[in-house]
Amino acid sequence: MLKSYLTWILLIVFGSLHTSCQQEKIIQDPWGIVKTKLKNGLTVIIKEDHSTALVSLVTDIQAGYFHESDKKEGVSHLLEHMAMKGTTKRPGPDDILKEAHVYGATLTTQTQNDYTRYQMTLPNRYFEQGIELMSDAIFQMKIDPTELSKETEIVIQELKSLKDNPKEMGKESLKKLTFLKHPLHRSHLGSEENLRHLTRNDLLDFFSRYYKTDNTVLILVGDVNAKEALKSIKRYYGEEPPAVQQSQTVTPGEPEPEQTAFRFKRIKSDIRNAYIFMGFPLPSFSHEDKDALIFLSFLLNSKIKKHALVYDASLSTEFYKDMGFFSLNARVDIKKILDTEVSLFSEIERLKHKLLSDAELKIILNQIKTHTFLTQETSLELAQTLAFFEHTGDYTLFNHHLEKLHSLTPQLLQEVAKKYFSIEKFSIVEYLPKEKNVPYYSERELEKKLLASSTVGFKTTPIEGTSPADFADFQELPFFKKTKTSPNALSALKKYQLSNNAILLLKEDHSFPFIVFHIYFKGGRVHEPKSLSGITQLLLKTSLRGTTTRSEEAIAEGLNTLGAQVTTVCEPDYFGYQLTIPTQNFDEGLKIVSDIILHPSFPPSILSQEKDNLISLQEEEQDIPKLYTYALFREAAFKAHPYSFPTFGFSSSISKITADKLIQWQGDHINSTDMVISAVGDFNTLDLRTSMENYFKTTPPRRHEFSETEEIKLPTFISENFKDRNREQTALLIGFETIPLSHPDQFTLQVLENLTGEASGRFGLRLRSKEKLAYTINSHFYGYEHGGVFTTFITTSPEDEKKALRFLLEEYKKLKDEAIESKELLAAKNILLGELSLKLESRQFQAHLYAKNEMEGRPTSFVQEFMDKINSVSSADINTVAGKYFNLENYTLGIVRGTSTLESVISTPPKPIITPKPKTQKPKPKPKLLPTPPPAPIEPTPTPTPAPPETQTSPSPQP
Numbered sequence: 018m019l020k021s022y023l024t025w026i027l028l029i030v031f032g033s034l035h036t037s038c039q040q041e042k043i044i045q046d047p048w049g050i051v052k053t054k055l056k057n058g059l060t061v062i063i064k065e066d067h068s069t070a071l072v073s074l075v076t077d078i079q080a081g082y083f084h085e086s087d088k089k090e091g092v093s094h095l096l097e098h099m100a101m102k103g104t105t106k107r108p109g110p111d112d113i114l115k116e117a118h119v120y121g122a123t124l125t126t127q128t129q130n131d132y133t134r135y136q137m138t139l140p141n142r143y144f145e146q147g148i149e150l151m152s153d154a155i156f157q158m159k160i161d162p163t164e165l166s167k168e169t170e171i172v173i174q175e176l177k178s179l180k181d182n183p184k185e186m187g188k189e190s191l192k193k194l195t196f197l198k199h200p201l202h203r204s205h206l207g208s209e210e211n212l213r214h215l216t217r218n219d220l221l222d223f224f225s226r227y228y229k230t231d232n233t234v235l236i237l238v239g240d241v242n243a244k245e246a247l248k249s250i251k252r253y254y255g256e257e258p259p260a261v262q263q264s265q266t267v268t269p270g271e272p273e274p275e276q277t278a279f280r281f282k283r284i285k286s287d288i289r290n291a292y293i294f295m296g297f298p299l300p301s302f303s304h305e306d307k308d309a310l311i312f313l314s315f316l317l318n319s320k321i322k323k324h325a326l327v328y329d330a331s332l333s334t335e336f337y338k339d340m341g342f343f344s345l346n347a348r349v350d351i352k353k354i355l356d357t358e359v360s361l362f363s364e365i366e367r368l369k370h371k372l373l374s375d376a377e378l379k380i381i382l383n384q385i386k387t388h389t390f391l392t393q394e395t396s397l398e399l400a401q402t403l404a405f406f407e408h409t410g411d412y413t414l415f416n417h418h419l420e421k422l423h424s425l426t427p428q429l430l431q432e433v434a435k436k437y438f439s440i441e442k443f444s445i446v447e448y449l450p451k452e453k454n455v456p457y458y459s460e461r462e463l464e465k466k467l468l469a470s471s472t473v474g475f476k477t478t479p480i481e482g483t484s485p486a487d488f489a490d491f492q493e494l495p496f497f498k499k500t501k502t503s504p505n506a507l508s509a510l511k512k513y514q515l516s517n518n519a520i521l522l523l524k525e526d527h528s529f530p531f532i533v534f535h536i537y538f539k540g541g542r543v544h545e546p547k548s549l550s551g552i553t554q555l556l557l558k559t560s561l562r563g564t565t566t567r568s569e570e571a572i573a574e575g576l577n578t579l580g581a582q583v584t585t586v587c588e589p590d591y592f593g594y595q596l597t598i599p600t601q602n603f604d605e606g607l608k609i610v611s612d613i614i615l616h617p618s619f620p621p622s623i624l625s626q627e628k629d630n631l632i633s634l635q636e637e638e639q640d641i642p643k644l645y646t647y648a649l650f651r652e653a654a655f656k657a658h659p660y661s662f663p664t665f666g667f668s669s670s671i672s673k674i675t676a677d678k679l680i681q682w683q684g685d686h687i688n689s690t691d692m693v694i695s696a697v698g699d700f701n702t703l704d705l706r707t708s709m710e711n712y713f714k715t716t717p718p719r720r721h722e723f724s725e726t727e728e729i730k731l732p733t734f735i736s737e738n739f740k741d742r743n744r745e746q747t748a749l750l751i752g753f754e755t756i757p758l759s760h761p762d763q764f765t766l767q768v769l770e771n772l773t774g775e776a777s778g779r780f781g782l783r784l785r786s787k788e789k790l791a792y793t794i795n796s797h798f799y800g801y802e803h804g805g806v807f808t809t810f811i812t813t814s815p816e817d818e819k820k821a822l823r824f825l826l827e828e829y830k831k832l833k834d835e836a837i838e839s840k841e842l843l844a845a846k847n848i849l850l851g852e853l854s855l856k857l858e859s860r861q862f863q864a865h866l867y868a869k870n871e872m873e874g875r876p877t878s879f880v881q882e883f884m885d886k887i888n889s890v891s892s893a894d895i896n897t898v899a900g901k902y903f904n905l906e907n908y909t910l911g912i913v914r915g916t917s918t919l920e921s922v923i924s925t926p927p928k929p930i931i932t933p934k935p936k937t938q939k940p941k942p943k944p945k946l947l948p949t950p951p952p953a954p955i956e957p958t959p960t961p962t963p964a965p966p967e968t969q970t971s972p973s974p975q976p
Contacts, residue, residue, distance in 0.1 A: 051243045058231025064238040072239030073138040073396040075404050080227035081129045083200045091207025094128040096220045102164045104157040110164050113154050114777035118844035121851030141240040152253040167789045174792035176206045177745035183288045187448040191294040195444045199273040238400040280444040281460040285451040287743035289636035291351035294446040299341030302409045308421040309433040316381050326357040328630045363470035368434035372427040383580035395858035510877045517689035522867045524697045530600045532698030533860040537593035537868045539691035551666015557585040558627045560617035581606045590802045600699040611712035619676040635665040642748030650911030653738035654731045690719035695868035697860040729804030737910040744915030747818045752808040755902045758800030764886040765898040766798040772845035790821045815916040832899035837892040
């Protein structure tokens, strides 16, 4: 039985604070978590974590989409947008985000079904400024009518982006099919018509009902003193009055009628892949069956991810105050869609007809616990975890949840599956390419096929000599990250060499009982000829599914038993494997992973399945605007260079790859000469070096030198590569040739990313805030070993494409011609370094960064050097680098055009880019001319009229 921590909670008086009205106690539990409620009803939870000099703030307003009426749908999201658009103290529409970036803060917002979240992570030295900024933004928003009109248009652009996303549309369609009355049946962003009819008064009404301190939870995790932090919170949040009446927290609308019959819908759209979405309604988060349902979703996820008919799949369980929802979505082969639906339903049916073994229970528990630990790794993740459980009743339910999972029995799980997973409560949505033919079948015909599906028991193949009992239990592991680490808990990065010359990078961190390994090899895709394009991806995917000594089932069971997660990485200049595993199991995990890397078997049936999967992934890329525009850009910009090839290879080349070719490729590219292993986590260096030597010493050196790869060279003219699609928006990516990642200009280019991109960057302020042309604006410097490019990606309405491109080019020109203000430059550098600090909280990111730096020839001290280089970038550097690379007569465009016309953007050149300068002399008198007719009067530019309130969506602009 999992040890109960809550039964021995010791309430410790951590201190006391005095206000003019009362004395309040701060209560701290055994995990070091402080919880209190202020006089105005604000709930405050503080967790000290001194492992990094960062602080994360999460403020949750306990109201979201569910609290809207049908006529006012979208109001909560639009209000969330307006919180970032000015207050009395910070009246400018961009003042809040600009100030946050000066502090090096990542500030994001999101509206969910039953809460609205404002979250920020920033250096602890700016904690006081950050807490004041967030309080002002949330509770003092002014909702300016002109800005409301503009932001409504931005939210409509966001709504159009969602409609162009097949997975999001499939999920929304499934909920609309499953729920008839509940707010889940609505689009969470609302409709364009509703958004345009929302008024400022609608927003003010929602604000007055729900934006009250007694309806708000503030979570603080990071490098602060809880007692001092609470003083600041009271100073800036404590002045807000509680609600005059109790804040409304009940979901409006009629109760949802019980579903009593199977439901089915088929949707066809301009997409390239086929998707299945399945769902069942569930009870609320307070229901006693909730934990069993979460367990069953993890179990199904482990089964379906290795399903022979599924390319990839994901499952989720959502729980709310009045009901919940189970959903499964899968990317599948359209030719086998009916068989896949029947087979997936059969997997669900087996839960009702076959009891799990104790070993299977233990395996799933280990997976859940690994997942649970990994959601606490960073200060922001831990704050979000605490916020989630506080929202469901109290943050201490986190421990009850783990206890309940551990107490589940096979009989109870079977009963719960029978209770909720019946055909009468089942719904399916097919989201299919409109150009592909699929046999028609009615709802009733599909239901009959599903009911006839098999109910064969589970198949398990434990690894020989391995069982859950062989490994230490999770019972004694802490459920929260250690906050006071010993002097050696965070050691410096150390570099070693194995006997075969492979590089080993190690960094001990004992704050969590987990280790992350990244095992990378230089090369891969960059060495692929066109005839073998995709072979590195195929090598990685097939290697996970069988070795000369282990079957696919044995690999999966072995890793799951250990609570391990293995993923693959395939970038243009390197590829490899990532392993995350509990400390006590790392040696056995390395044994399995080394076998995967060194002895893959490439079974014919697996090879055939993974070829189909790669072709499907390549098609899926065409449904994701940002990925597809960059693919089109690369194709036009890099020509025949390997960097131009599709991420997952050409269909024609993939189909011709044989097992013999894979064996040859594996022998050439899995070698110790190009091998770098990076490990970060809870280990003893000597023990880990011994294991690495044992398992990887047989990795052979490189067999031969690879042929020299040329540097990329972009066209010396304006070029464009576009595809016409039936889309709500046009997605456009513009790119300029720059330099390899090893070039010193890389630091200035990375500052330019933050200076120009996102909502508060230059391009965002122009195209989003001022011109209201785009919701999504991202800039990115892609630095490769053999060249680089700087790109900007936007989405806009098809009719605004040329205008948006012209404004974008104007802003690029200003980067070359105009000095950058010191405050703007400081904000760009601070946000870059702030994001880096936030990422460095993650062991995954650290292990990746250290391995990547080593492959690029950088010293182990490069992280600090990088920060110093970024801080040294000047305004003159920005102008110089922009002038060097941003040639406005030489760029490449990748466009997914949401229109039926095939006209090229550059067939009609954009207007000249001119930056007007003030005149310093009086104009010379003009000579007298013959009288001419008077010019037509110039029509005044219309003043922006307050438009209906806009709604924003989930996470707002995030760096």
